[in-house]
Amino acid sequence: MTFIKALAGNFPLIAASVTILLAQLVKVPIVFITQRIWNPQLGFSTGGMPSSHSAAVTSLATAIGIQEGLSSVAFAIAVVIAAITMFDAQGIRRHAGIHASLINRLMTTGDRVETDGYTHKALKELLGHKPIEVVVGALFGIVSSLLIYGLFYY
Known part of the structure; x- marks a missing residue:
């Protein structure tokens, strides 16, 4: 107690x-x-x-x-x-979220990127802050x- x-x-x-x-x-x-x-x-x-x-x-x-x-x-x-x-x-974490957003968009477009067998799961995009x-x-x-x-x- x-x-x-x-x-x-x-x-x-x-x-x-x-x-x-x-x-x-x-x-x-x-x-x-x-x-x-x-x-x-x-x-x-x-x-x-x-x-x-x-x-x-x-x-x-x-x-x-x-x-x-x-x-x-x-x-x-x-x-x-x-x-x-x-x-x-507002710096590093925010930029990581922006990168995640771009990677997610890239992986869902028709243009495939060589992934060496990696199966993409959507990355969390809301990481940092304005x-x-x-x-x-x-x-x-x-x-x-x-x-x-x-x-x-x-």
């Missing part, structure tokens, strides 16, 4: 965990409102608005900043990890931690 009590009292861990879940869940109504498509699977997928990775790492950094102070080593580490994560989400999705995710994470702290830990 002490282990569970310790976890429940770990504000940064709770804030980041709740934030990533909320960011994933909010993707479903956002797509419904903007595209009129109801797809609950979006709550379990990568990519889309907002970036749950960005939300989680900024939530974690914010919570650590609140708890440990903005001059703490833990806050500095969290900010650097958040910056790297957000850069990768910069706006990363920014909104980051803001979502900061606000989420502030609200969780104010409601449950203050």
